[in-house]
Amino acid sequence: MKGSVIRNQRAFAAGVLFLAFAVFFFVTALNYPAGTAARMGPGYFPRLLAIVLAVIGLVVTLGAMTSTADRQVLRRWDFKGLAWITGSVVLFGALLFPLGLVGALFVLIMVSSRASHEFTWIGALANAAVLIALCLAVFVYGLGLQLPVWPSLLN
Amino acid sequence: MDLFHNLAIGFATAAQPANLLYAFFGCLLGTLIGVLPGLGPLATIAMLLPITYALPPDAALIMLAGIYYGAQYGGSTTAIVVNLPGESSSVVTTIDGYQMAKQGRAGVALATAAIGSFFAGCVATLALAALAGPLTATALLFGPKEFFALMILGLILASVLSSGPFIEGIGMVVLGMLLSLVGTDLNSGSQRFAFGVPQLFDGLDFVPLAMGIFGFAEIVRNLEQDDKLSLVTQKITNLFPTRDDFRRMVPAMLRGTALGTLLGVLPGGGAVLSSFASYTLEKKLSRHPEQFGKGAIEGVAGPESANNAGAQTSFIPLLTLGVPSNVVMALMVGAMNIHNIHPGPEVMTKNPTLFWGLIASMWVGNLMLLILNLPLVGLWVKLLTIPYRYLFPAIMVFCSIGVYSINSGTFEVYEAAIFCVFGYVLIKLQLPAAPLLLGLVLGPAIEENFRRAMVLSRGDATVLLTSPLSASLLAAAAIAILLIMLPTIRARREQALQE
Numbered sequence: 001m002k003g004s005v006i007r008n009q010r011a012f013a014a015g016v017l018f019l020a021f022a023v024f025f026f027v028t029a030l031n032y033p034a035g036t037a038a039r040m041g042p043g044y045f046p047r048l049l050a051i052v053l054a055v056i057g058l059v060v061t062l063g064a065m066t067s068t069a070d071r072q073v074l075r076r077w078d079f080k081g082l083a084w085i086t087g088s089v090v091l092f093g094a095l096l097f098p099l100g101l102v103g104a105l106f107v108l109i110m111v112s113s114r115a116s117h118e119f120t121w122i123g124a125l126a127n128a129a130v131l132i133a134l135c136l137a138v139f140v141y142g143l144g145l146q147l148p149v150w151p152s153l154l155n
Numbered sequence: 156m157d158l159f160h161n162l163a164i165g166f167a168t169a170a171q172p173a174n175l176l177y178a179f180f181g182c183l184l185g186t187l188i189g190v191l192p193g194l195g196p197l198a199t200i201a202m203l204l205p206i207t208y209a210l211p212p213d214a215a216l217i218m219l220a221g222i223y224y225g226a227q228y229g230g231s232t233t234a235i236v237v238n239l240p241g242e243s244s245s246v247v248t249t250i251d252g253y254q255m256a257k258q259g260r261a262g263v264a265l266a267t268a269a270i271g272s273f274f275a276g277c278v279a280t281l282a283l284a285a286l287a288g289p290l291t292a293t294a295l296l297f298g299p300k301e302f303f304a305l306m307i308l309g310l311i312l313a314s315v316l317s318s319g320p321f322i323e324g325i326g327m328v329v330l331g332m333l334l335s336l337v338g339t340d341l342n343s344g345s346q347r348f349a350f351g352v353p354q355l356f357d358g359l360d361f362v363p364l365a366m367g368i369f370g371f372a373e374i375v376r377n378l379e380q381d382d383k384l385s386l387v388t389q390k391i392t393n394l395f396p397t398r399d400d401f402r403r404m405v406p407a408m409l410r411g412t413a414l415g416t417l418l419g420v421l422p423g424g425g426a427v428l429s430s431f432a433s434y435t436l437e438k439k440l441s442r443h444p445e446q447f448g449k450g451a452i453e454g455v456a457g458p459e460s461a462n463n464a465g466a467q468t469s470f471i472p473l474l475t476l477g478v479p480s481n482v483v484m485a486l487m488v489g490a491m492n493i494h495n496i497h498p499g500p501e502v503m504t505k506n507p508t509l510f511w512g513l514i515a516s517m518w519v520g521n522l523m524l525l526i527l528n529l530p531l532v533g534l535w536v537k538l539l540t541i542p543y544r545y546l547f548p549a550i551m552v553f554c555s556i557g558v559y560s561i562n563s564g565t566f567e568v569y570e571a572a573i574f575c576v577f578g579y580v581l582i583k584l585q586l587p588a589a590p591l592l593l594g595l596v597l598g599p600a601i602e603e604n605f606r607r608a609m610v611l612s613r614g615d616a617t618v619l620l621t622s623p624l625s626a627s628l629l630a631a632a633a634i635a636i637l638l639i640m641l642p643t644i645r646a647r648r649e650q651a652l653q654e
Contacts (some may be wrong), residue, residue: 018330084372112547
């Protein structure tokens with residue numbers, strides 16, 4: 001049966017994550033001089049930490065495969081929700097300068113609202129109108145943050 | 156008396172109209188986010204950090220502190236009226252608080268929570284003021300190796316007290332420390348893990364990281380589970396506890412306050428741990444343990460006092476030793492750094508008005524919260540009728556603008572998006588994010604003190620174990636690790652952290 005050695009899938013994945021980061025940081029740190037314990041170079045402490053993390057990662061990974069480990073499967077992933085939320089943030093960053101705050105916020109609110117199961121166009125549009133007005137009042141006029149408000153073409 | 160003299164300086168600072176206004180604003184905001192489930196003080200403080208840049212440092216810290224302890228008040232309202240923890244520290248309040256509400260005693264439960272919180276807040280403020288002097292004096296004796304040992308102890312305790320397997324908590328601490336190495340090495344001036352990206356030369360900013368993990372990824376998690384709110388619809392009348400209620404709640408309040416004050420000081424402690432511990436204690440001591448879970452007033456009075464006391468005393472290690480004991484305190488380090496204040500023993504001597512002003516503002520803030528919460532409780536309950544589908548885009552908006560305004564650049568926005576994905580991976584793997592953030596904040600100081608200690612000892616690592624102070628701190632850390640390995644203690648800890 002597939003995965004029968006790995007009793008605790010969750011812990012196994014966590015251990016692998018630790019190991020991956022440890023290898024990445026250790027290999028990158030090889031480019032920096034380590035120096036000696038008395039005169040440490042920039043590479044000394046990162047290597048030390050990476051080794052500690054690798055040991056922890058090994059213990060966690062191997063612990064997930066022992067015969068006494070709890071049986072735990074990975075939880076179901078909601079890639080759609082994650083994609084709507086992350087995507088809306090990326091779009092906000094990309095559109096803030098070309099479209100200005102009003103346009104970027106509109107896209108952010110509409111796209112992120114799609115992540116909800118209870119999405120309705122009218123609800124999201126109304127929410128966008130209220131939130132954009134609130135942000136303009138608080139951040140632009142109230143706190144005076146330096147934000148491009150309107151599309152750059154209009155300026 | 157020095158203490159009174161210092162408190163007088165503090166109250167003079169806290170009573171300045173501008174500071175009163177920011178304290179009020181912080182308490183109001185804290186109550187608001189405390190009431191709303193799914194939005195915690197962590198994301199809120201992270202959101203507001205960049206905006207505090209424009210404020211004077213004392214006003215900024217007074218406001219941010221108000222958000223943290225204000226959230227403890229607000230959280231109880233949701234717990235009692237809706238049976239949902241508005242804040243993770245009011246999880247236990249849902250047990251008996253909601254039962255009281257179902258019996259038509261919502262008003263009494265709310266008043267108990269508010270009175271308990273206020274009393275605990277006053278005591279914790281005094282404890283903070285009294286302990287600050289001696290602890291700061293101790294910290295001034297510390298050299299690099301002692302600071303190194305102290306921070307290791309703090310991080311280990313924080314992982315011991317976080318949920319999930321201990322070794323995974325430690326792994327997250329080390330990963331956080333590795334992430335903190337990104338940027339310029341202060342000793343040699345060379346770039347580490349920056350890969351030629353100029354925005355990374357100053358290091359990974361922890362605001363986008365905190366926002367991605369605790370703001371955005373948390374929203375994805377919340378959207379996966381659709382909870383239906385079950386509001387207690389009856390009108391909230393009769394706020395006043397009866398004489399019998401008072402007789403039962405006062406001892407619980409006293410015990411909760413004492414417990415919270417103690418546990419708040421502990422690294423990894425703070426509001427959440429205090430409230431759980433207090434509930435367990437009250438249930439053990441009660442002559443009517445069978446009433447717990449059925450509306451026992453002690454089950455509200457104890458934990459609600461404890462969480463507020465713990466929230467406030469968790470400032471002690473930060474302000475005196477420079478070691479943040481939980482993630483909210485780690486964000487306070489960031490807030491102080493923005494204003495070029497380095498948390499630690501020097502805060503008290505270099506910025507006495509800020510130090511004592513912050514402490515005094517906590518007492519003032521508690522008074523404001525009492526007024527904000529009791530008469531206005533109906534208003535807060537109304538807030539709960541806002542559906543989450545309107546609420547979370549608002550969180551998205553405030554977080555995004557907050558992240559952008561750190562440097563007025565979009566790089567941080569993308570950084571937050573990346574950490575949103577990373578945070579979601581952590582949620583799915585059930586890895587605790589709090590130790591990661593603590594490691595990230597303490598990492599540079601740990602490396603610095605470690606390197607200095609090694610220079611002083613000419614590379615002899617045994618010096619950490621031969622100096623009595625650092626040896627005893629490291630021994631305490633080792634004992635904590637050994638204890639957690641013992642099967643009976645491990646079982647009890649898991650029980651306490653789950654409940």
